[in-house]
Amino acid sequence: MLKVENVVKRYPTGDLALNGVWLEVEQGQVVALIGPSGAGKSTLIRCINRLVEPTRGRVLLGGEDVTALHGAGLRRARRRMGMIFQEFALVERLTVMENVLSGQLGYVSFWRSALRRFPARVVAQAFALLERVGLAGFEDKRADALSGGQRQRVGIARALLQDPRILLVDEPTASLDPKTSRQIMRLMTELCAERRLAAIINMHDVPLALMFVPRIIGLRAGVVVYDGSADDLTPERLTEIYGEEDWTVTTRAKARRAAAADDGEGAEDEGEADGAVRSSVAQDEARMGGT
Amino acid sequence: MNAHAATPRVWRKPPFIADPRLRWAICLGALGYLVLSYATVTVNWGRVLEGMGRGAEFVLAFFRPDFVSRWGEIAEGFAESLAMTGSSTVLGVMVSVPIGLGGARNISVLPVYLVCRGIIALSRAFQEVIVAILFVAMFGFGPFAGMLTLAFATIGFLAKLLAEDIEAIDPAQVEAIRATGATWLQLINYGVEPQVAPRLVGLSLYRLDINFRESAVIGIVGAGGIGATLNTAFDRYEFETAAAILLIIIAIVMLAEYTSGYIRRRLI
Numbered sequence: 214m215l216k217v218e219n220v221v222k223r224y225p226t227g228d229l230a231l232n233g234v235w236l237e238v239e240q241g242q243v244v245a246l247i248g249p250s251g252a253g254k255s256t257l258i259r260c261i262n263r264l265v266e267p268t269r270g271r272v273l274l275g276g277e278d279v280t281a282l283h284g285a286g287l288r289r290a291r292r293r294m295g296m297i298f299q300e301f302a303l304v305e306r307l308t309v310m311e312n313v314l315s316g317q318l319g320y321v322s323f324w325r326s327a328l329r330r331f332p333a334r335v336v337a338q339a340f341a342l343l344e345r346v347g348l349a350g351f352e353d354k355r356a357d358a359l360s361g362g363q364r365q366r367v368g369i370a371r372a373l374l375q376d377p378r379i380l381l382v383d384e385p386t387a388s389l390d391p392k393t394s395r396q397i398m399r400l401m402t403e404l405c406a407e408r409r410l411a412a413i414i415n416m417h418d419v420p421l422a423l424m425f426v427p428r429i430i431g432l433r434a435g436v437v438v439y440d441g442s443a444d445d446l447t448p449e450r451l452t453e454i455y456g457e458e459d460w461t462v463t464t465r466a467k468a469r470r471a472a473a474a475d476d477g478e479g480a481e482d483e484g485e486a487d488g489a490v491r492s493s494v495a496q497d498e499a500r501m502g503g504t
Numbered sequence: 505m506n507a508h509a510a511t512p513r514v515w516r517k518p519p520f521i522a523d524p525r526l527r528w529a530i531c532l533g534a535l536g537y538l539v540l541s542y543a544t545v546t547v548n549w550g551r552v553l554e555g556m557g558r559g560a561e562f563v564l565a566f567f568r569p570d571f572v573s574r575w576g577e578i579a580e581g582f583a584e585s586l587a588m589t590g591s592s593t594v595l596g597v598m599v600s601v602p603i604g605l606g607g608a609r610n611i612s613v614l615p616v617y618l619v620c621r622g623i624i625a626l627s628r629a630f631q632e633v634i635v636a637i638l639f640v641a642m643f644g645f646g647p648f649a650g651m652l653t654l655a656f657a658t659i660g661f662l663a664k665l666l667a668e669d670i671e672a673i674d675p676a677q678v679e680a681i682r683a684t685g686a687t688w689l690q691l692i693n694y695g696v697e698p699q700v701a702p703r704l705v706g707l708s709l710y711r712l713d714i715n716f717r718e719s720a721v722i723g724i725v726g727a728g729g730i731g732a733t734l735n736t737a738f739d740r741y742e743f744e745t746a747a748a749i750l751l752i753i754i755a756i757v758m759l760a761e762y763t764s765g766y767i768r769r770r771l772i
């Protein structure tokens with residue numbers, strides 16, 4: 214569905230952010246993109262919707278070459294790619310509803326959007342989305358009056374109102390506390406499953422990625438160095454992506470996840486020093502299984 | 505790090521200019537220039553003494569302002585000035601907004617940016633009085649020349665500050681709107697306008713009272729309004745009438761100041 218072919222990005226400063234990235238994402242598939250700071254994760258997802266212009270290579274969305282588009286064609290392609298941001302990137306002084314409706318800007322005329330007269334069908338969808346992300350009744354609050362988790366929910370609703378085929382997600386949880394981070398990840402993965410949406414999620418938090426995302430892509434110095442299932446991400450693989458470090462704790466979280474998935478609630482009984490972490494992992498698993 | 509004894513114990517902030525000779529040369533040069541400039545300003549003490557009396561007369565006139573004997577001219581002058589102020593500010597803001605958008609590097613393209621910055625620089629290069637003299641020569645005496653002058657001056661002020669404000673906005677919000685597939689106009693309407701609107705309103709109100717004050721000044725060179733009335737009063741040595749005019753100007757400026765402050769507080 215989405216193909217990235219040999220994408221290279223060299224910034225005018227001379228920094229080579231991407232050095233020939235290849236990847237493919239199927240419909241409904243959620244992918245976590247991990248890698249050290251400066252590996253090119255943000256650049257890569259911005260090259261896909263051309264907020265950053267790739268120096269070389271092609272991006273194909275549903276067979277159409279996004280890198281060859283201009284003007285109206287590019288805007289049409291962008292509206293099929295919903296974007297979610299680390300700092301939420303809501304328009305602070307606009308209401309929650311205006312922020313959500315801005316997801317439809319690629320579909321409506323300037324005057325409709327300027328007068329805030331969106332089609333009734335779209336407004337109904339926006340209300341339904343707000344309810345789905347748990348913000349029913351928040352439509353007239355200003356975006357800057359919300360908490361971090363609430364803002365990210367608005368960001369998700371905005372991206373979904375674009376009726377996208379893929380979500381490009383840039384560090385969705387980096388500005389959130391651990392509990393809210395999990396809630397947001399759960400919400401995003403649930404929504405992707407409900408709507409058969411693909412997603413590429415940039416993440417720093419490897420354990421969190423392993424908890425929610427089945428496929429991991431590791432990026433180092435602008436090159437894909439790992440592309441496989443979360444289960445196969447061994448300490449050796451993490452060293453390859455990030456460099457030498459003690460990864461046993463990181464993968465133990467992974468092991469716990471597997472254990473929790475195997476014997477369900479039983480994992481809670483064995484809890485000692487890190488029992489709290491373990492049980493919340495188990496809860497996450499239970500909730501995910503329930504939906 | 506083996507030599508513990510070698511750890512420095514004294515620290516001074518590094519000087520801004522490293523070379524001490526250059527540093528002192530610049531300081532002494534600046535001081536010398538200052539002394540010489542004061543020395544060239546000659547004061548004619550006889551004239552000052554004579555002028556003191558006239559100044560005192562003028563100040564005293566403030567205690568007995570005469571609103572009555574020239575009221576007709578005063579009222580007409582103020583009506584003209586206020587009309588000039590309002591129309592020039594509205595016209596100036598309407599022209600400034602597109603120029604400000606074009607002059608903001610982050611949302612404009614280079615050729616448009618250069619043209620817009622050129623217009624801003626042109627408007628800022630000429631002081632209101634000089635522009636007024638030009639427009640009076642082109643369009644004749646009266647408030648039309650005055651209105652054009654103030655509208656033109658508004659561009660240099662408002663478009664510049666608006667452009668700078670736009671350049672300082674949060675790029676993430678703009679990026680998010682761009683990612684939805686919005687057109688340029690929608691991008692401005694959703695991503696830029698909400699971020700700069702309060703300041704644009706504040707600057708427009710501020711410019712409104714600048715334009716009012718300037719209308720009094722450019723009237724002196726023939727661009728109509730209360731300035732013309734004020735000039736006539738001075739020419740006739742009618743300090744009481746002049747004082748009345750100045751007091752009304754002060755009252756109006758203060759009123760504008762309080763109103764715009766109130767509106768700005770409500771907006772942000």
